[in-house]
Amino acid sequence: YTGKTSNQFLAEKLKIMLVDGHESTPVVINENVSVYDAIIKVFSEDVGTLFVIDANSHLVGVLSRKDLLRASIGQQKLTALPVNIIMTRMPNITMCQKDDLLIEVAKKLINAQIDAIPVVNKTTNGFEVVGRITKTNITRVLVKLAETDG
């Protein structure tokens, strides 16, 4: 018997999995929205990360829970503070595409020390946000792989 161990099968399956089909729905807000409204959105949509878009629906920034907390302990009036002042902005955004390998996206989450990565579609004048990969999506894939046999 020279068969592969189940670990080798698991590794092989994991290494060919793509982002497509494993992403969540992205939650986006316009760059002119206030930090106050962004905080409301985090609760109403039950997400940790918001993706910020411009009037042309192109990705311009990312807002994490800590970005919102940091702004909240400042002296600013949150209803008058637009998210584009406090967000992490392009070109410093870690992104992925539907046909990227999921394992590579998992490595990006670890290396950039972030919780979520927007799945984007590149157009001639920017990136459209079409999905979201979080640590939860990666965890779900791991559990699914462990439950699958053969």
Ligand code: ADP
């Ligand atoms: P938190 O800040 O709540 O711990 P993260 O670890 O995801 O959440 O975010 C850490 C920092 O990295 C934040 O300032 C956030 O704006 C930024 N960030 C989050 N996701 C991305 C991303 N995909 N690309 C670039 N920066 C990001």
